[in-house]
Amino acid sequence: TALAFLVVSTPWLVYVVHDFGLGGLWATDSAKTLAGANCPSTYYGSDIGLWDHRCTTPVAWPRVTEADAARTNRSRATSYTKAHLARAPLVAAVRVLRTAGLYHPRQQRDFEAIESRNGRWQFVAWWCYVLLLPAAVYGLITIVRQRRAGLVVLGVLVAIAVASAVSDGNQRLRMAAEPEILLGAAAGVRSLWLRRVARGAAGIP
Numbered sequence: 001t002a003l004a005f006l007v008v009s010t011p012w013l014v015y016v017v018h019d020f021g022l023g024g025l026w027a028t029d030s031a032k033t034l035a036g037a038n039c040p041s042t043y044y045g046s047d048i049g050l051w052d053h054r055c056t057t058p059v060a061w062p063r064v065t066e067a068d069a070a071r072t073n074r075s076r077a078t079s080y081t082k083a084h085l086a087r088a089p090l091v092a093a094v095r096v097l098r099t100a101g102l103y104h105p106r107q108q109r110d111f112e113a114i115e116s117r118n119g120r121w122q123f124v125a126w127w128c129y130v131l132l133l134p135a136a137v138y139g140l141i142t143i144v145r146q147r148r149a150g151l152v153v154l155g156v157l158v159a160i161a162v163a164s165a166v167s168d169g170n171q172r173l174r175m176a177a178e179p180e181i182l183l184g185a186a187a188g189v190r191s192l193w194l195r196r197v198a199r200g201a202a203g204i205p
Contacts, residue, residue: 019067031070032056034077037095037168043080043087049094049103050111051168096161098169101126112171126171129181136181139188153180 039055041047057064057072064072081088097103105126113119140157143150157177164173 019065031073031077033167035073038077038080038084042168043084043091046104046107049091049098049169051170092165095164095167095169099160099164099171099173101129101171101174103169108169108171115172122171132181132185135188135192136184137188138184139186139191140180140184142191143184143187153183156180 033051035056036042036051036053039052041052041055042050055076057069057076059066059069094103098108101108105123109119109123109126112122140150140153144154157180160173160177164170167173
């Protein structure tokens with residue numbers, strides 16, 4: 001199996017490393033993501049924390065190859081971030097809030113609807129998420145306090161926050177945390193119910 005994999009993949013790996021370097025083994029879209037997330041329109045104004053395709057350099061074969069576009073986008077993103085380093089923490093915080101659905105939810109809905117999502121259903125789902133969030137936060141705190149394994153759940157949330165902070169604010173990044181949020185909500189409701197039962201048994205109103 002390993003030999004078959006090497007035979008099939010080696011020509012492609014050689015091409016990628018030759019054109020992109022070792023970084024190309026992981027992904028080239030990261031450069032485009034960084035360029036669209038680190039530019040004037042996403043650092044200032046109403047679109048702060050979002051992603052703007054107008055800030056990226058597209059592939060225009062053969063004049064601009066995929067490797068050329070990746071190098072240009074990565075260089076542009078790096079230069080802009082360094083020039084606006086003082087603004088970067090605020091932008092990163094807004095990105096995380098957007099991913100959490102807690103910053104301009106209507107604007108976020110309209111922006112994400114471009115990605116072939118149904119805006120109306122997305123907003124309905126957002127309301128369900130917001131109503132569930134307090135119980136989820138309480139439940140996750142309870143889980144982490146009571147069980148060391150709860151740190152694994154917390155680790156997923158931290159990883160998503162970090163990924164959002166360095167890329168852009170989009171609720172699809174939160175998808176990996178939805179099971180943890182549901183788990184937290186269930187644990188929160190259970191904890192509150194047990195406390196109510198305990199207080200009732202003790203004669204406390």
